[in-house]
Amino acid sequence: MDRALRRGAVNVSGVGGLLGRAPALTLVLMLGPVIAGVLGTVLPSLGYLPALGEHDLSLDAYADLLDWPGLPRAIGLSIMTGILATGLSLTLVCLIVAGWHGTGVFRRLERALSPLLSVPHAAAAFGLAFLIAPSGWIARAMSPWATGWDRPPDLLILQDPLGLSLVAGLVAKEIPFLLLMTLAALPQAQSGRALLIARTLGYGRVGGWFRTVFPTVYRQIRLPVYAVLAFSMSVVDVAIILGPNTPPPLSVQVVRWMNDPDLTLRLRAAAGACLQLALVLGALGFWRLGEYVVARIGRAWIARGQRGPRLVGLALRGFAVIAAVVSSVAVFAGLAGMLVWSFAGLWRFPDALPQAFTLRSWARNGPGILDPLGETLLIGTITTLIAICLTVACLESEHRHGQRPGARALWLLYLPLIVPQVAFLGGVQTLAIGMGLDGGRGAVISAHLVFVLPYVFLSLADPWRAWDTRNDTVARALGASRMRVLWAIRLPMLLRPVLTAAAVGFAVSVGQYLPTLLIGAGRVPTLTTEAIALSSGGDRRVIGIYALAQTAVAFAPFGLALLLPRLAWRNRKGMENG
Amino acid sequence: MDNGLCLQNLAISLRGRELVRLNADIPPGQILTVMGPSGSGKSTLLAAITGTLPREFSLAGRVVLDGEDVTRLATERRRIGILFQDDMLFPHLSVGANLAFGLKADIRGQQARRAAVDAALADVGLAGFADRDPATLSGGQKARVSLMRVLLAEPRALLLDEAFSKLDAELRAHVRRLVFDTAASNGLPVLQVTHDEADAQDAGGVVHRL
Known part of the structure; x- marks a missing residue:
């Protein structure tokens, strides 16, 4: 009996230890860049920027x-x-x-x-x-008659x-x-x-x-x-x-x-x-x-x-x-x-529609879009996967330790959304250069994580906490370990909210402009950075293609989040609202 | 007492205030009924015995099962089954998969496990229900499946948390009889909490009022 007791205790603390570190790790990944970045912004503003040979504290910059x-x-x-x-x-x-x-x-x-x-x-x-x-649609619709x-x-x-x-x-x-x-x-x-x-x-x-x-x-x-x-x-x-x-x-x-x-x-x-x-x-x-x-x-x-x-x-x-x-x-x-613009041939003002539709813009820009498209998908997928794993680990750790979410935790989640991006991303970039880290895909992913994590967490936390914990009691009373309950019962029952949270996270990643531009040092082109780089050129056909691609990429996961649970649970009436 | 479920000076308190105190021996095949109005700590008592007491509660005393002190043991190692007022069948698993989830792991091989599940279903008059969606079962059928799921895990004791309160009157007596008889024939000590006098009378054992 003594051995069983000790084994039980070791088992609990072992799993708890691993999951127990998830909240701390999440906080570091989410708030570390914000705090370090603000610091890396305040110091140069006071004249301290060793990379440029500036060491003397002063208010000259102001x-x-x-x-x-x-x-x-x-x-x-x-x-x-x-x-x-x-x-x-x-x-x-x-x-x-x-x-x-x-x-x-x-x-x-x-x-x-x-x-x-x-x-x-x-x-x-x-x-x-x-x-x-x-020259937009509203002006066209009202011209020249009105x-x-x-x-x-x-x-x-x-x-x-x-x-x-x-x-x-x-x-x-x-x-x-x-x-x-x-x-x-x-x-x-x-x-x-x-x-x-x-x-x-x-x-x-x-x-x-x-x-x-x-x-x-x-x-x-x-x-x-x-x-x-x-x-x-x-x-x-x-x-x-x-x-x-x-x-x-x-x-x-x-x-x-x-x-x-x-x-x-x-x-x-x-x-x-x-x-x-x-x-x-x-x-x-x-x-x-x-x-x-x-x-x-x-x-x-x-x-x-x-x-x-x-x-x-x-x-x-x-x-x-x-x-x-x-x-x-x-x-x-x-x-x-x-x-319409992306398929437009000649489109004169004030015609409401183009004179002809053509595939020319797509044919010309389609191949060029593939690289940023791939980059967007890759960064979005990896960021979302990390965010989902960390969020599930945090929520599961909270459940296992019987903790109640506090108001302070909510403030911490909102911190990256309240501190302006310009106020810390520049600082992160400065620090990264100072430490000899070059902007690359990994750096961009960790920057996206700062914004994806809060949204994934906010989106998954309520359904996760609303799950009837009697399911947990029943399953464990049947002899299932905590891990087995998580994988075989809780995650499948929460498939829809997990996928929805993933879709939210993915859409947030797709939309990120400044983190991609600054942390990627302009060398990690995504659909968003490319579309905005095009905006000053004013070619509506090309802008249309990039913006549509961006929208489609952000939308697709939401479609999957609706479709997959319906497919997986098509014979399970009890899962219709799950 | 070497066999059965013993609650030795079990006391649960919340922020210094004692909610429940119970000292009871439940021999195999016997039923202890704990009665009390809602909010009297009945479910908290069961949580203490299954090992799922929220951390803000503090627990004194011991839970001893077949001579083994399980008070600090993880829930999944206690082998104490529980039935709630809802059937708690996992909605994403078929009836058969629900039973297989409960079935002990030492029955190996797909065929052997399937056979055990089928036999269990046949035992409660649900032969051929293995591939059904639990949501399509009637209330009585669900109750029987969750009872079988508990038994397949070969528990050493059974807890009932208002287990019959959501069934309509006619079905309630029937399901209750089935659960009590099955527990008795399996030699299981049973602890039920309820606010229904009929549950207590039908059990026939000791009644403890909170």
Whole structure:
């Protein structure tokens, strides 16, 4: 008996030890580059960059940055686009859910919006650009009969100096993300019951929702909202495509300096990156303050007990549905526009369609696309595999040690999504060069992992934790080891969420622009980096091909995640919702 | 007592507050019924015996099975079977594969294992059900399959966690009789927790109220 006891103990700690290290390893892989990268950005900004022979600490880089005449505008753009895009997406998502959740309309809206989540940011931005440009589909559809234009007007709709088209592009992509997060938060807010009580007390649907459900829901989606704010303020790829050029938002300018052949600009770039980080932190603080103010006003509003006029509620519901439809249609029409352009022969303004369709663009660019396509698939697959293994190991370790996920763990997961990419990727690059590590595929994969891991974890954690652990008790009471339960019971039962998490991770990897560009030192071409490199050339046929390929590659795994469980469990009725 | 399930001064507490205290010997073939309202710690008691007690609980006393102290043994080494109020058949496995999952590994060879599974199914009147999807079975059929799955693992004791509460009245008496009789003929000590008096009466053994 004693031996069996000891063997049992050794066995438990042996497996637990291996899995027990997974959370630490995951944290190092996910946060190590962020922390080291920020450090590697702050030091050069203070004049310390040994690789360039700079050792003396000084504030010269900041002085140099301040001398750049475009700075005020660049800062203003970063703040304006961030706050506006976040505020708009959050408001629209809340109105959609408040006005329509639980109705047939809502289910249709959800089905129209959720595929947008997997459209890469750059592809969505290209699509929108094709739509709203002076020579785009909207102008063509209205010309010449409504506008009188027989050639594209000289208007700055795209890349407008205020960054409004950039905001539109961001909103279209952030609505599906915040919607998904809000839907996940609803059950815990007991939204159905809360809303029912509010309505029986005479409040309208929208007014009742904002009074009773929103306060609880917002507490749960706060971190995603912060991530949206930070992302919108510092995004690079979407800003290159849709944002203003002279000057661009701060993050884009910082990347230009980073890639400038004039190496002395690296110090200014580092100072700019630190400023970008400070701006994001400042905006987050400002937003937090805004939360207090809104909460105060909201409490007073609730206390007054006024049942708002029915008409306002109706108008808001109508507005929500129109906004949702417009943002969904815009992205899909944009994708369709790119498809048409990629097959277009001669296409004169203001014709709505090309005069002829041809395979010429595909024939000419098809072979060239294969290399970046292969690179994208390879990097995405390896990154996703690593992320899934680490996530499963973390969650399984949590299960075996009976740990409860804490709020602090959630903050750590969101950290890579909140610290702006420009603020640490440049630093990672500097450190890597300093250590003699050359940018290559492996380095790019480890950089992608920083962003893929949080998304995979966030996507898999809820279904993993929701699994009925009585299955575990039953299986082990039948004599199955923990490993056998994991492989033979838990993973197969969770096949669908595991594959969905993998698809999310893969799509995130496919969409990465800045990590691929900076860490790969420009020598690891993926569909995303190639597409954005093409954007300045303005050849819509080629851009269309790359953006379509990018979208298809990001979408395909979601198809597999739907199809494979259906095939594997086609004779298992109990697995239909699994 | 050398045979059967002995709970020696078993006490479970949560943050210093004692939830359950039980001292009981269950000889082979006998049934101990633990009754109590929901929230009285019945399932926690079973978790302590299977070895799946969440870590925030603390456990004092010993679980002794056939003379062996299993209190610190991993769940899979205790050989204590359990039936829940839901059938807990693994939804991704066929009926036969569910049974084969329970079947002890020392029955080797595909044919021998298949034969053992088929024989077990025939024992409970479900011959030919091996390839069926468990989701297509009736409530009574599922209950019989999960009972057979437990028995194929050759447990040394059987725990019942409100095992019959989800079956409708007519089926409940029938399945209960089947489980009790099978346990008795296999010489298994049984501990059931329930809030249904009929379960206690039908068991006929000692009743402990929490």
